[in-house]
Amino acid sequence: MSNPTSNQLPIYLIALGAFALGMASYVTAGLIPMIETSFSVSVAVAAQLVTAFTLAYGLGSPVFVALTPPDRQRTGLLVALALFVVANAASALATSFDSLMIWRAVAGIGAGVYLAMGIGASAALSTAERRGKSIAIIMGGMASGVVLGVPLSLMIADQTGWQGALWLVTLLGLLALVGLALMLPALPAAPASSLRQKLAILADGHVVTILLVSLLAAIASLGMYTFIAPLLADPAHGAVRSVTPYLWIWGIGGVLGSFLVGPVVDRVRGPVLVLAIMLILAASLFLLPFAAALGAWLVALPIALWGAVGWALQVPQNNELISARQAQGDGNLAIALNESALYLGSAIGAAAGGFVLLLQLPTWTLAASAGAVALVGALLQVVNLRRQPAWPGTPRPEPHH
Structure with missing residues (x-):
């Protein structure tokens, strides 16, 4: 019988990734004035970075979750988080506005797939009686990323430039990724089904x-x-x-x-x-x-x-x-x-x-x-x-x- 405490640690690591995701979802709106200056684009154009992330998140994630093989749930979760980390690092390194826009969309897809599979994984790691509490830890992590992470990353951006905020998101996502790669046990395969x-x-x-x-x-x-x-x-x-x-x-x-x-x-x-x-x-x-x-x-x-x-x-x-x-x-x-x-x-x-x-x-x-x-x-x-x-x-x- 597995120790419930050992099962809880991966759930907190998934929540750390959700914290980074919450930051990434909402911080771009606060970075718009800096990005506008950096790339010499209008506010209206810079604001489309938020649209790119949210549209990719909302529309792309169900498609990619549906295409994930049922016996590769753990791999799917780790790949989605890795994609999110790489996309945020690439966003911070972007030298043109177009490439920044593309990487924000890629980050949105990674974020959406990660959250859906992360909630599913936390449910699989919990007993039915504790499932609600496990999901609450993930959603609480995301909420904390919005409330605490966004102001913190904007403070860093004020000191280091808009890229600093995205590097913080990348670092937190990477910590969650390494932790989950080491600690996340195999997840039960979902029943196979056609599209x-x-x-x-x-x-x-x-x-x-x-x-x-x-x-x-x-x-x-x-x-x-x-x-x-x-x-x-x-x-x-x-x-x-x-x-x-x-x-x-x-x-x-x-x-x-x-x-x-x-x-x-x-x-x-x-x-x-x-x-x-x-x-x-x-x-x-x-x-x-x-x-x-x-x-x-x-x-x-x-x-x-x-x-x-x-x-x-x-x-x-x-x-x-x-x-x-x-x-x-x-x-x-x-x-x-x-x-x-x-x-x-x-x-x-x-x-x-x-x-x-x-x-x-x-x-x-x-x-x-x-x-x-x-x-x-x-x-x-x-x-x-x-x-x-x-x-x-x-x-x-x-x-x-």
Whole structure:
């Protein structure tokens, strides 16, 4: 019988890689002014580096996860992380903007495949009763990379140039890669299936509902995050000069939510927990403009709550997807599709928020619209509740062949 502590170390190493991934996903936005100067391109052109990474991450990763041989899960995870490390090093060494753009896209593919396979690996290394906690460690690592890693790497970039931030991402990714190459045990092979069988995942109503809830949550949460500055800058809602402290509050809430939800996932039925999270997300978004109007610091409470539940949601969602598709052997693909739903939702949320501002509607309508989308997600989650899936740890019946 294996020692559970020895099984935990690879999970923390996967989380270290997720920390580097969280940094890489969000740091580029902060580096745009330096890159703009370095390559003599406009802000609009430099901003496409973020698009290249996120599109490759959201659209490329499910394809590559689907193509990974079922008996090469460990190799697939290590190759994806190696690709991410090489792409970040090449980005730091890029001498032209075009090559930088290409390497950001390659980094995005490596990151997306790594996270999906890393969550799958952490589930395989855990007992069913501890799976939620293991997934929470990975998601907490990613959240920490966004909240703690991005400001740290931007400080380094201020001293050493924009390349310094990418070298830090490369170094952390390399540490995780070496650690996993030495410590990650062989992973169980997934059942072999054709590409057509893998595409059948989209005919699974339970999975599609989970993905739609993730999409709506991302539209609401990440979409509103894009527009937190114009809301709080409005004289009717606090006339805040610097939004930075509130972004920290949102991020720290996210880190706490990601880690603390783990033990809860292993005790509370997934769909019930997701419904509660979606209702809290909707309530916190609806409360934003009211709290901001009452006081600049009172608004910190709904922002912290919003960050906590927004990040925590993906732990029970990924756990539920693994439970739903483990028998069919495409749990990693389900997680990759969930990540795609998040990135797509973020893009839709940003576009929809921009449209609201274009119509010159009051800024409170941004929060109200986001809250309404989260509420629709909560109503959709009732459908999953009615399906009555198994409790965490309850074996599902094998599919009939």
